[in-house]
Amino acid sequence: MHEMIPIVAGLLLGFLTYRSSRPGPFTAIAVLLLGIGSAYVNGELGESWGFALVDIMSVTASYVAARWVARRIGRAVSGRSVTAR
Numbered sequence: 001m002h003e004m005i006p007i008v009a010g011l012l013l014g015f016l017t018y019r020s021s022r023p024g025p026f027t028a029i030a031v032l033l034l035g036i037g038s039a040y041v042n043g044e045l046g047e048s049w050g051f052a053l054v055d056i057m058s059v060t061a062s063y064v065a066a067r068w069v070a071r072r073i074g075r076a077v078s079g080r081s082v083t084a085r
Helices: 004-016 025-041 050-078
Strands: none
Touching: 004 025, 004 050, 025 050
16 A cells, blocks of 8 residues: 555656656656655655665656656547647
């Protein structure tokens, strides 16, 4: 259940920033802060910083997935070809 926080945080970040042309320093800092914040909220940070690394990776993976899905849906809704780049 504790892994839901970083996953949901990454999904929200991905869906909120999918219109930007490419991820920038804001996104990198947001992913790091969300991952460390998730580990802190879950109480894992007191045990080991390794949990923060796992949460940062969870935020990153869910961010990339959400951004990919949002861009695909945006293209499909706008009428542009989904396979064209």
